[in-house]
Amino acid sequence: MTTNITTANITSKDGTTLAVDTAGQGAPVILVGGAFNDRSTVAALGAELAPAFTVVTYDRRGRGASDDSSEEYLVANEIDDLAAVIEHVGGRASVFGHSSGAVLVLEGVMRGLPIDRVAVYEPPYCADENQPKPPADVYARLKALVAAGDRDGAAELFLGELIGVPAEVIAGMKAGEEWPFLADKAPSLPYDVLVTTPWQLMPLERIAGISVPVLAVYGDQTAPGLAAATKMVAATVPGAELKVMPGEDHAVLQRPAALASILTKFFSAGTGRRSE
Template sequence: MQTVTSADGTTIAYDRVGDGTAGTVILIGGAFSYREYTTMVELAQTLATDFGLTVLNYDRRGRGDSADSPGVYDVANEIADIAALVEAAGGQAALFGWSSGAALALLAAREVAGVTAVVAFEPPFVVDPKDHVPPKNLADKLHPMIAADKRNKTVRYYMTKAMGMPWLMVSAMRLTPFWKNLAATSNSTAHDWAVMRPFMLGKSLDPADWSEVKVPVLVLTGDRTSPMLTRGAKAAAAALPDATFAELPGVSHNPKISILAPAIGDFLTATP
């Protein structure tokens, strides 16, 4: 484990995987994800071993070994975290983002010097009013839960109200061993909401919001994911100045690394 210090003084922990010559990519997880999550570890190892990439796999603030800024949930801070990681990578790096991490990667690409390319896997943009649109007052209820450290309640609330998961599905997850990992990262969901809130309104994405993304972008989705996520991914690709959309066969929102990693690796190693 290594660390960097973000602009506001927050310590961000990361693992450097591989020492390839094909460039560097920073992995950005979504809600409840963290750097030691099996999927993130497998992805980092595969990109390093099979594609010669140097991979920085980090804990977003409030997760794992990274520090937090309790009560301060500003997307600018998470963008600054990524800027510090790009600097640690030598000043240049591509970004891979999953779910809310995909949206964060795209936002960072607008502002962080040295970002060379972005792969955005299923950014959860809600562009159709018929899909699940989170309540406008979500933060008013979420933030007090976090302040009171009501972790189980926070998991249930964020999954059902922000992500739109069925209540029964979330209740069943409460019985699985993985629930403790969800609870452990639950207080970081306010950071996810800070990223996603403007883009889950059931409205079309405005290309003007993304015109400053000057790097090549690959937007990915799986053919086994929800139609809402597919609509959001296609909308993102259409709104970005230089983006390609691709659908991966046999892949859901919880991806198969054997299929996802080659799509990422091929794109990044082909992008100067």
């Protein structure tokens, strides 16, 4: 099935231009990717959802076809961007976030954006003070590599110290055809670090104040820390729903059909329509 996609360039609060794709019809659902992602990586999930919703995807600032007009990295910049996308689709929307995108959309709710329902997949919060944490200076070192134009170095640092990918695996990735796509996203990686602050515990008191319906999803083959963080979101947000996907891991966007089914049911509950 072919989905007609309309692309627009919108302007965020600080003058940053954001590339936004819209497809489908129905209530608006915005999809937000994580680190090393742009709107292309959530496009397959969007195509699965488009028969039921107006699906909106966008390049987060500093990646893909979106620029970054800011003088410094601030979480508030990305909150302003999400606000601009919501305004673009009519002033209210439901939102899905994957990985650091999941933390970003929860942060948007906590900062009062007009979001109706939120679904998150494996937000990389630190849920346990005993789990390994990156050094607190990792953000400063990452920012310095980006400022020096060392995109390979920045991508390597993020993968190794923040995600925990072994050095030999990173070496293999650098030799692969996907590496240029990853390295191209390096200037945006400080935003992923800032929004997740992986060296400190997740903000449970603020998360407990979320009052919109929340669905938290993880795969049973994912990293233990990601599963723990997802469970903690569901346990902390009043009335939140927790869903476990058998056989899935963090790369669920590459196999979007089952996730789309879960999201269609959840988001349809907020529109008064039935999903079959």
